Amino acid sequence: MEIIKDLQFQNRSKYSSLPFAVIRLQRFEQSEPSQQQRTSQQLSPMSKKKWELLGSSKKVDELFQASRKNGGVRKVGIPGVDVWVDPHPQKQAENHVLKIMRDGKCKWPRQKLIKVSESYPSMTKTYIPSCTILYRCGDDTGCCSLPTQKCTAKNSTTVELYFTTTRVEVRDGNRTVRQDVEKLTFTNDTECDCVEMMPRDMELERMIDHKKTGCTCPTEFSPRYMSNGLCTCDCFDKQNDCLRYKRGLKYFEHSDRLCIAEGRCEKPLCRFGVYEHKYGRCPKRHEKFQKFSKYIS
Structure with missing residues (x-):
């Protein structure tokens, strides 16, 4: 494809008496595809979708204007992808509250790594594995709406887990290592709830x-x-x-x-x-x- 650019100019000072000069600049575009075509060929389907939606400043501006009309968040047609362009901090704060109420509520326990030695301490015995995964309720797993409340277990159940134990025994000056399999009992929290903490005035009286x-x-x-x-x-x-x-x-x-x-x-x-x-x-x-x-x- 041939592109011809015409540039007309006139020198208004020294060469004001000269007629207009017409300079014709010709450039032949190479046979390579355009940048957009090359980008489209190299990107994955999801990236192509994002390129179509946000590939130019005009498209970004259109998305921004549409999002303001739709409450600050707009689905862009990509699974799991939201574009947040709400210019109002108050709306973002409200969305944050809703997110914590949905995902951080003190309702269900979360998995935590617990050291076996904390529940079954021993100076001569080693547990393998040394930790286990249990469900726990607490202020680091659930959020209560009031500062006077704390997240704690409402219901719990016992679980039995098996561990390989290594015990060092000394008899008649001889040191021997003995391995066994032990069944240990732990507590799993099954449901959490917010309970009132001691009021400050009651704590003062106490x-x-x-x-x-x-x-x-x-x-x-x-x-x-x-x-x-x-x-x-x-x-x-x-x-x-x-x-x-x-x-x-x-x-x-x-x-x-x-x-x-x-x-x-x-x-x-x-x-x-x-x-x-x-x-x-x-x-x-x-x-x-x-x-x-x-x-x-």
């Missing part, structure tokens, strides 16, 4: 009572006063985190362990026995029966 009576409880536990004036640290109904500590399903934080060890905090009231300083938790159900069987034998 701190005042602690100072008067000297009854300080570990985190999540609350003081209960007996008729004889003694204080115990127990859980109230629907305090799911506290109940997990009480049943031996969670280890106490280091600060709580230290507080109990130094006598600044009362021992928590455990469901299946007495608080174990060595492990920093309450005994579990099966551990209660193991200790009972030793006394029988």
